[in-house]
Structures are given as C-alpha cells and as structure tokens.
Amino acid sequence: xxxxxxxxxxxxxxxxxxxxxxxxxxxxxxxxxxxxxxxxxxxxxxxxxxxxxxxxxxxxxxxxxxxxxxxxxxxxxxxxxxxxxxxxxxxxxxxxxxxxxxxxxxxxxxxxxxxxxxxxxxxxxxxxxxxxxxxxxxxxxxxxxxxxxxxxxxxxxxxxxxxxxxxxxxxxxxxxxxxxxxxxxxxxxxxxxxxxxxxxxxxxxxxxxxxxxxxxxxxxx
Amino acid sequence: xxxxxxxxxxxxxxxxxxxxxxxxxxxxxxxxxxxxxxxxxxxxxxxxxxxxxxxxxxxxxxxxxxxxxxxxxxxxxxxxxxxxxxxxxxxxxxxxxxxxxxxxxxxxxxxxxxxxxxxxxxxxxxxxxxxxxxxxxxxxxxxxxxxxxxxxxxxxxxxxxxxxxxxxxxxxxxxxxxxxxxxxxxxxxxxxxxxxxxxxxxxxxxxxxxxxxxxxxxxxxxxxxxxxxxxxxxxxxxxxxxxxxxxxxxxxxxxxxxxxxxxxxxxxxxxxxxxxxxxxxxxxxxxxxxxxxxxxxxxxxxxxxxxxxxxxxxxxxxxxxxxxxxxxxxxxxxxxxxxxxxxxxxxxxxxxxxxxxxxxxxxxxxxxxxxxxx
Numbered sequence: 170x171x172x173x174x175x176x177x178x179x180x181x182x183x184x185x186x187x188x189x190x191x192x193x194x195x196x197x198x199x200x201x202x203x204x205x206x207x208x209x210x211x212x213x214x215x216x217x218x219x220x221x222x223x224x225x226x227x228x229x230x231x232x233x234x235x236x237x238x239x240x241x242x243x244x245x246x247x248x249x250x251x252x253x254x255x256x257x258x259x260x261x262x263x264x265x266x267x268x269x270x271x272x273x274x275x276x277x278x279x280x281x282x283x284x285x286x287x288x289x290x291x292x293x294x295x296x297x298x299x300x301x302x303x304x305x306x307x308x309x310x311x312x313x314x315x316x317x318x319x320x321x322x323x324x325x326x327x328x329x330x331x332x333x334x335x336x337x338x339x340x341x342x343x344x345x346x347x348x349x350x351x352x353x354x355x356x357x358x359x360x361x362x363x364x365x366x367x368x369x370x371x372x373x374x375x376x377x378x379x380x381x382x383x384x385x386x387x388x389x390x
Numbered sequence: 391x392x393x394x395x396x397x398x399x400x401x402x403x404x405x406x407x408x409x410x411x412x413x414x415x416x417x418x419x420x421x422x423x424x425x426x427x428x429x430x431x432x433x434x435x436x437x438x439x440x441x442x443x444x445x446x447x448x449x450x451x452x453x454x455x456x457x458x459x460x461x462x463x464x465x466x467x468x469x470x471x472x473x474x475x476x477x478x479x480x481x482x483x484x485x486x487x488x489x490x491x492x493x494x495x496x497x498x499x500x501x502x503x504x505x506x507x508x509x510x511x512x513x514x515x516x517x518x519x520x521x522x523x524x525x526x527x528x529x530x531x532x533x534x535x536x537x538x539x540x541x542x543x544x545x546x547x548x549x550x551x552x553x554x555x556x557x558x559x560x561x562x563x564x565x566x567x568x569x570x571x572x573x574x575x576x577x578x579x580x581x582x583x584x585x586x587x588x589x590x591x592x593x594x595x596x597x598x599x600x601x602x603x604x605x606x607x608x609x610x611x612x613x614x615x616x617x618x619x620x621x622x623x624x625x626x627x628x629x630x631x632x633x634x635x636x637x638x639x640x641x642x643x644x645x646x647x648x649x650x651x652x653x654x655x656x657x658x659x660x661x662x663x664x665x666x667x668x669x670x671x672x673x674x675x676x677x678x679x680x681x682x683x684x685x686x687x688x689x690x691x692x693x694x695x696x697x698x699x700x701x702x703x704x705x706x707x708x709x710x711x712x713x714x715x716x717x718x719x720x721x722x723x724x725x726x727x728x729x730x731x732x733x734x735x736x737x738x739x740x741x742x743x744x745x746x747x748x749x750x751x752x753x754x755x756x757x758x759x760x761x762x763x764x
Contacts, residue, residue, distance in 0.1 A: 291476030294441055294548075295490050295539075296465030309480040384480035386522030 172358055179359030190343065192363065198339035199367060202330045206265035207323050213266070214273030222281025223303045231278055235271035243268050243329050251336055261333045268329055269322035276318025280311035312383050320375040327368045341367070391417055392438060392546070392578065397447030399433050399603070407433040408603035410447070418576040422593035424583055426626070430603030431582045435550055438580060439465050466490060468546040469539025473555055475531040477523040483534055484519040490542040508537040513567055529560035536568070547579045554583065565591055586627055590615065590634060598623050612638040636712035639751040644706055644714060644744065646728050646737025654679060654694055661692070668723040671697055676734035678703060681723050703727040706736065711751060715744050
C-alpha cells in the first residue's frame with residue numbers, strides 16, 4: 170500500500186467522520202489551538218513590533234530576543250513546561266506562542282521601519298498625533314508585510330500544534346501520535362494530510378485578508 | 391508676520407546647522423530661503439513648524455512665541471509641502487487632500503467638497519479624485535501635495551523644495567501655478583530651494599544662506615541681482631545675473647519703429663523707397679510673416695515663401711526687457727518683433743535701441759525706482 174491508498178482508506182472510512190475522535194471534531198480542536206496561539210502571539214508581537222518600529226528604538230534587543238526564541242525547540246519546551254506546571258492547555262500554548270512571536274515581532278518591526286519616510290514626515294508636519302501617524306499612516310502602508318509575518322506564524326502554529334496530542338490534548342496530532350502508537354498508518358497519513366490541507370487553507374485565508382484589508386493604493390492594482 | 395529672532399540650531403555632535411539667524415518674514419508674500427546644500431535652509435523652515443527645535447533664540451508668529459501653543463495646533467495652522475509630495479499611498483487623492491480638515495473635525499462630506507474645490511484650484515482634473523497616488527505623475531502628485539497643504543485654509547504655507555524632483559517643464563508649470571494661486575489667496579509662504587532661478591522667479595523677498603547656516607543677504611530679487619552683498623552671493627547668483635536682472639525691467643517703454651514694416655502686397659516702389667536694411671513683411675491681418683531685404687523683390691511683388699523667419703515676437707508691456715533682448719538676439723536680422731495681444735505687429739526694435747533702454751533702466755534702478763514686473 171502506498172501513501173495515497175492509506176489516505177483514501179482513512180478518508181473513506183465513515184467512522185472517521187463522527188464522534189469525539191472524528192475529523193470535524195479534531196479539525197475544530199486544531200483550529201482552536203491555532204487561533205488561540207496566534208491571537209496570543211499577535212497580542213504580544215504586534216504592539217511591540219509597531220512601537221519599536223515607529224520609534225526606531227530597541228531594534229537590536231528585539232533581534233536578539235527573537236533569534237534566541239527561534240533557537241528553542243518547541244517539543245523540548247513543551248516537555249519542560251509540562252514538567253514544571255503539569256498538563257493542560259497552558260503548557261501547549263507556551264511553546265506555540267514562543268514559536269509564533271518572533272516572525273510576527275520582527276516582520277512588524279521591519280515593516281514599519283521600511284515605510285517611506287516622506288508620508289510620515291508630511292503627516293507629522295500637518296499636525297497629526299504620533300499615535301495617529303502609527304495607526305493611520307504607518308500601519309496601513311506596512312500592512313502587506315505585517316500580514317506576511319502573521320501568515321508565516323500561523324503556518325508554523327498549524328504544523329506545530331500537533332504536539333498538543335503528546336500531552337493528552339486533541340487536535341490533528343491525535344491521529345499522527347495514536348496512529349504511530351497503534352501502527353495504524355492510515356491514521357498517520359490521514360492526520361498528516363489534514364495538517365497540510367489546513368496549512369493551505371491558512372494561506373488562502375491570509376490571501377483573502379490581504380485582498381480585503383490592504384488598500385489598492387498600497388497593493389498598486 | 392513670522393519673526394526669526396537670533397535662532398541657532400546646534401546638534402549634539404557640535405554641528406551648527408543654523409547660526410544666529412534673524413529674519414522677518416512678511417505676511418501675504420513669498421519669502422524664499424536659498425543656498426547651497428548644508429546651509430541650514432531646510433532646518434530653518436522646519437523650525438517654523440517645530441519639526442526641529444532651535445537650540446537658542448525664538449520664533450514669533452504674529453508677535454507670539456510659537457512654543458506657547460500646542461505643537462499640533464501650530465502645525466495645523468501651517469500648510470506643509472515637501473519634496474516628494476509625501477502623499478499617503480493608501481488613501482485616494484480626495485482623502486489625501488481632506489486629511490487636515492478631517493483632523494480638525496469637519497464632516498466627511500464637507501471635507502470632500504473642499505478637497506474637490508482645491509483640486510480645481512491647483513489645476514487637477516476632478517476625475518482623478520478616486521485615484522491613488524501611484525497612479526499620478528510626479529507633477530500631479532506635487533499639485534495634490536499643495537492642495538492638501540491648502541485644505542484647511544492655513545494662513546501660512548511652508549514649502550520645502552517642493553518642485554525640485556520634477557522635470558524642468560513641469561517645474562515651470564508648477565511655479566506659474568503657485569504664483570497664480572498666491573495672487574488669489576495671498577498666503578504667507580516660506581519656500582526653500584537650492585535653485586537661484588526659482589528663488590528669483592518666486593520670491594518677493596529672498597534670503598541667501600551660506601554654509602554653516604549664516605545669512606548672506608536678505609533682499610528683494612531685483613536688488614539681489616543688482617547689488618549682491620559679497621562675493622559669495624555674487625558667485626551663487628551665477629555668471630549671467632546681469633541678463634537675469636533684465637527680467638525685472640518692463641519692455642513697455644521701448645521705442646518701436648514701424649518704418650520697416652510693410653504688408654505683403656505693398657507696391658514695389660514703396661519697397662524700393664525704403665532705406666531700412668531689412669523689412670518685416672506682414673499678412674493682411676498685420677501678423678508677421680518674415681523678413682526680406684529691400685531691392686530684392688522683382689516683378690510680382692514679395693515672394694512670401696522666401697522670407698527669413700521672424701522668430702519669436704514679444705509683447706511690450708507684458709514681457710520684460712529680458713524677453714525683448716532674447717527675441718532680438720535670436721532674430722536673424724538682429725531686430726525684435728513686437729506684437730499686441732492678438733499677435734498683430736506693433737513695430738520692430740533693434741538691439742541698439744534695447745541696449746539703450748537697458749542703460750536707462752539701470753540708471754533708473756540706481757536712483758531706487760526699480761519697477762518689478764515679471
């Protein structure tokens with residue numbers, strides 16, 4: 170049997186579409202973990218990136234912290250956190266947020282820094298408050314890059330959220346881990362396929378968000 | 391009036407950008423700050439709206455220290471135009487122009503109506519209202535920049551090399567447009583440029599700054615050209631300041647002669663009787679056709695297809711002596727052709743006559759009766 174046969178067998182089995190271990194349920198769990206981790210990471214990364222980008226201060230410290238965070242292995246961190254605080258949603262969220270903050274933070278910082286200084290100078294010269302300059306000039310112009318940071322963070326979360334299953338939580342990682350344990354390769358392939366599809370869906374969502382949120386004047390079409 | 395009172399800007403590394411500069415900028419006129427790069431002209435401009443804070447000295451606006459009001463309120467009372475226009479790329483043209491009125495709390499509709507009105511004022515087609523900046527040419531973008539600065543009708547306009555990034559033809563158009571707008575609106579404009587021709591063309595008063603941020607001369611452009619304060623100003627004005635100064639002398643007083651002007655269907659005797667070296671031939675409407683030499687016409691009258699070109703004519707009264715001289719220099723015969731507003735010949739004038747008028751104008755200029763006409 171090859172991979173396609175495994176996938177076909179997994180998805181054509183009606184039993185995989187119902188119940189607490191069914192595909193809709195696991196997909197929903199996975200999406201929930203992803204959204205929660207992305208929201209937390211954005212809550213940290215966006216304001217810090219916007220502010221440091223606007224003032225231009227703290228760029229070096231930011232790069233250092235981001236690189237240090239990138240060097241942390243997510244799975245190792247998960248094990249460490251579980252040992253420290255036990256099982257639950259929180260120990261899963263910590264490695265995912267640590268994983269997602271650096272791309273959001275660094276890209277947002279760079280995005281704001283790279284905004285053409287002329288409109289910013291013009292805005293300041295016409296008496297715009299600094300907060301308005303940031304939110305109404307720099308943010309809309311930097312938005313395509315900021316979205317790309319959020320997108321790569323989201324993709325990384327989608328693929329890494331499978332580790333939640335290691336600490337008895339749900340999500341698509343359940344199929345992969347249980348499948349490996351039970352030597353049920355249909356399950357492993359099915360789970361992996363679903364993760365890949367979800368990653369592609371995430372790309373599509375960000376593409377649509379870009380079309381919707383970025384001004385045509387910035388997109389230049 | 392804006393009074394710059396003994397203002398110095400010194401940076402932490404010890405660089406002095408502006409050195410004890412004092413300048414009274416009159417209301418409702420264009421004051422140009424001009425000088426080589428590093429002379430502190432932009433720094434001076436940016437101190438007026440507090441984009442840069444002076445190290446020493448004060449700037450007074452209508453007698454009041456500009457630091458006595460909130461910085462945003464000060465800036466909203468001064469339009470600000472910068473080199474690359476600095477338009478907001480994510481906003482449409484109409485929303486760009488409506489920015490300050492919206493900040494001042496105007497309703498969206500009123501702000502947009504005002505923006506449309508300003509687009510017409512600066513010579514932009516209102517069909518561009520919903521475009522984005524990247525869809526406009528550099529010259530159009532700069533017009534939007536001017537419109538945006540004028541949107542809330544501020545009494546003061548600060549312009550930092552606004553026309554230096556566009557090509558010469560577009561720049562001339564923008565300069566003419568600015569003079570026209572100023573004629574209508576009478577703003578207090580402070581204009582920074584490194585281009586002395588632009589300074590002379592636009593300025594009611596011109597301040598020449600030298601490196602290190604010191605004032606070299608502050609005078610009306612005609613005076614600058616006739617009496618540069620020192621070698622630096624003279625060098626900066628360039629080699630042809632004598633010629634450029636002629637822009638400030640009107641051509642209305644030039645003595646024109648009509649002896650050498652003949653209609654194309656003039657009888658041969660009249661042509662033969664003329665003692666002029668060249669004759670200007672006109673059509674039946676009195677418009678110039680070209681130059682001919684007397685004696686040449688054979689039977690059948692003047693061959694209008696064999697005339698020397700008459701060159702560009704000038705309009706006495708509207709054009710300056712500089713234009714008249716230019717026409718004479720470019721004319722194949724050395725004579726300039728004068729026409730009225732409808733293009734009908736009113737006479738011709740020789741280089742000698744123009745030279746005499748120049749000498750007379752200079753003599754008059756020395757007695758302080760320089761008439762400014764551009």
